[in-house]
Amino acid sequence: MMMxxxxxxxxxxxxxxxxxxxxxxxxxxxxxxxxxxxxxxKLMLALQWPDLSAPFGYDHLGRSLFARLTAAxxxxxxxxxxxxxxxxxxxxxxxxxxxxxxxxxxxxxSLLADTFLALPGLLLVLLLTALVPDSALMLYIGIxxxxxxxxxxxxxxxxxxxxxxxxxxxxxxxGLSPWLIFRRHLWPEMAPVVLTVAAFGAASAIMAIAALGxxxxxxxxxxxxxGLMMTELLPYYEEAPYALLQPVMVVFLLVxxxxxxxxxxxx
Amino acid sequence: MIRILGYRLLQAGMVALLVGSLTFVLMRSLPGDIAxxxxxxxxxxDRVDASAASAVQQELGLDRPAWQALxxxxxxxxxxxxxxxxxxxxxxxxxxxxxxxxxxxxxAVALLLSLLLGPPLGILAGLAPGGKLDRLLLAISTSLxxxxxxxxxxxxxxxxxxxxxxxxAAGYGxxxxxxxxxxxxxxxxxxxxxxxxxxxxxxxxxxxWYQFGRTKGLTESQLFWQHGLRNVSVPLVTxxxxxxIYLIEGVIVVETLFAWPGIGHALVHAxxxxxxxxxxxxxxIMGLMFVLLNTLSDGLCYWLDPRRKNP
Numbered sequence: 377m378m379m380x381x382x383x384x385x386x387x388x389x390x391x392x393x394x395x396x397x398x399x400x401x402x403x404x405x406x407x408x409x410x411x412x413x414x415x416x417x418k419l420m421l422a423l424q425w426p427d428l429s430a431p432f433g434y435d436h437l438g439r440s441l442f443a444r445l446t447a448a449x450x451x452x453x454x455x456x457x458x459x460x461x462x463x464x465x466x467x468x469x470x471x472x473x474x475x476x477x478x479x480x481x482x483x484x485x486s487l488l489a490d491t492f493l494a495l496p497g498l499l500l501v502l503l504l505t506a507l508v509p510d511s512a513l514m515l516y517i518g519i520x521x522x523x524x525x526x527x528x529x530x531x532x533x534x535x536x537x538x539x540x541x542x543x544x545x546x547x548x549x550x551g552l553s554p555w556l557i558f559r560r561h562l563w564p565e566m567a568p569v570v571l572t573v574a575a576f577g578a579a580s581a582i583m584a585i586a587a588l589g590x591x592x593x594x595x596x597x598x599x600x601x602x603g604l605m606m607t608e609l610l611p612y613y614e615e616a617p618y619a620l621l622q623p624v625m626v627v628f629l630l631v632x633x634x635x636x637x638x639x640x641x642x643x
Numbered sequence: 644m645i646r647i648l649g650y651r652l653l654q655a656g657m658v659a660l661l662v663g664s665l666t667f668v669l670m671r672s673l674p675g676d677i678a679x680x681x682x683x684x685x686x687x688x689d690r691v692d693a694s695a696a697s698a699v700q701q702e703l704g705l706d707r708p709a710w711q712a713l714x715x716x717x718x719x720x721x722x723x724x725x726x727x728x729x730x731x732x733x734x735x736x737x738x739x740x741x742x743x744x745x746x747x748x749x750x751a752v753a754l755l756l757s758l759l760l761g762p763p764l765g766i767l768a769g770l771a772p773g774g775k776l777d778r779l780l781l782a783i784s785t786s787l788x789x790x791x792x793x794x795x796x797x798x799x800x801x802x803x804x805x806x807x808x809x810x811x812a813a814g815y816g817x818x819x820x821x822x823x824x825x826x827x828x829x830x831x832x833x834x835x836x837x838x839x840x841x842x843x844x845x846x847x848x849x850x851x852w853y854q855f856g857r858t859k860g861l862t863e864s865q866l867f868w869q870h871g872l873r874n875v876s877v878p879l880v881t882x883x884x885x886x887x888i889y890l891i892e893g894v895i896v897v898e899t900l901f902a903w904p905g906i907g908h909a910l911v912h913a914x915x916x917x918x919x920x921x922x923x924x925x926x927x928i929m930g931l932m933f934v935l936l937n938t939l940s941d942g943l944c945y946w947l948d949p950r951r952k953n954p
Binding site for chain 2 (some may be wrong): 471490491494496498499500504505506558583586591592593603606609624630631
């Protein structure tokens with residue numbers, strides 16, 4: 377399975393995977409070797425150039441940008457990963473269920489999915505974060521609620537014709553368990569598509585988290601978050617343009633790596 | 644066509660329901676006593692006392708059980724009347740009226756700019772796949788898609804407003820004020836529409852009927868204007884409707900960045916102030932705007948290619 381995915385991947389997808397791996401090493405492994413507190417302020421050092429204890433320089437409150445960037449990537453990637461996973465599992469299960477049972481179940485779940493589709497995603501996340509402000513939990517729930525629809529739609533679309541195929545019909549007549557049919561017949565067809573959708577989903581989750589941080593509705597200071605860091609560093613663009621550039625570059629590279637990894641073009 | 648309209652109407656209804664129930668829960672979950680909060684919003688924090696709060700409670704019927712309030716609230720929703728802003732006291736609809744005009748202006752300029760940028764470049768690239776323009780465009784559109792709206796806007800501000808000093812970074816009223824926020828939205832939209840146009844153009848030029856036109860002796864430009872353009876437009880308009888999500892979400896963030904006095908800006912501010920009727924009104928209008936835009940693009944598709952029956 378793993379080898380198959382590697383062999384079928386395009387050059388762009390490999391580049392994306394490589395870039396993502398680099399970012400993960402940067403954010404998760406380097407801080408282990410070199411632990412730093414992203415909240416520790418040294419006001420004397422505000423906006424200073426990089427030195428040995430802060431290889432990326434200092435922000436306006438004299439906090440190490442290296443420590444803050446790595447923490448922010450961990451937050452964004454972690455939140456995106458959890459949101460994607462918790463959208464994927466119910467999404468796929470509901471999709472297969474709707475295709476399997478058909479009838480009222482299918483219509484009911486489809487109507488629910490259409491309801492979520494009828495609302496722009498960021499608006500939904502904003503409304504949820506307004507319910508319990510300043511909490512990453514609401515951000516996570518909002519993003520998952522937004523992403524599950526896609527998995528539901530593709531798994532339902534893939535499962536429907538497959539469930540009618542002679543192979544699956546035979547397995548069902550033999551009384552094989554639904555789980556076995558899912559693993560043997562449905563999942564192999566879904567896996568590549570699911571991976572693409574997951575990469576796109578993670579990219580939009582990262583964008584949403586940053587956008588909400590930027591308009592100061594998502595997580596609150598002093599938590600290091602990429603969008604929030606941009607808001608904080610914007611007033612100092614003249615004194616320290618490189619400081620503002622860092623979170624901008626990181627968001628760009630994160631989303632780019634995921635888009636490349638997703639491969640197939642999608643609007 | 645009737646089916647499409649019916650489906651979209653259903654969607655509009657569901658948007659209202661979803662936004663409505665979310666904001667209802669929001670209203671109920673406000674910290675502190677709602678009556679006190681609303682009274683404070685009306686009369687100022689230092690002039691609130693128990694009698695003012697209980698007057699508000701009487702007037703708005705806040706002491707009734709939740710189900711009654713919810714039922715009342717739905718009746719209000721049918722009249723599209725979210726009440727008065729808790730902050731300014733003005734009717735929400737009045738405030739939104741003003742903001743909606745600004746947002747529509749911004750969105751219209753952005754759409755126009757993106758249509759001027761994206762599809763023509765994409766079509767040119769699709770006519771010569773693998774060429775220099777094609778590869779350059781792929782690189783640019785991939786990079787643009789990897790930038791969230793506000794980062795794109797930030798870069799434009801840094802270059803054109805702070806670096807070169809050509810355009811103002813914020814404000815409204817003059818022509819030059821709308822350019823930067825509209826361009827921010829337009830670049831993001833064009834990044835996708837140029838790719839869609841390019842792929843559609845390739846498919847059209849590869850098709851048997853296009854080849855037949857060539858065999859028949861039509862010149863390239865005759866072929867394109869008579870057989871190419873309309874067929875490229877259909878997938879383009881279909882994807883346009885997918886992009887409206889981008890437009891609506893972009894409006895929230897881009898308006899905040901540029902301090903553009905539109906609906907997105909108002910929504911973010913209302914969320915700060917926890918001004919629930921305002922949140923409710925703006926979210927409702929944004930959702931309905933989204934459904935309306937999609938309906939328009941459905942209609943446009945139908946007009947371009949009447950053979951398509953399903954939405």
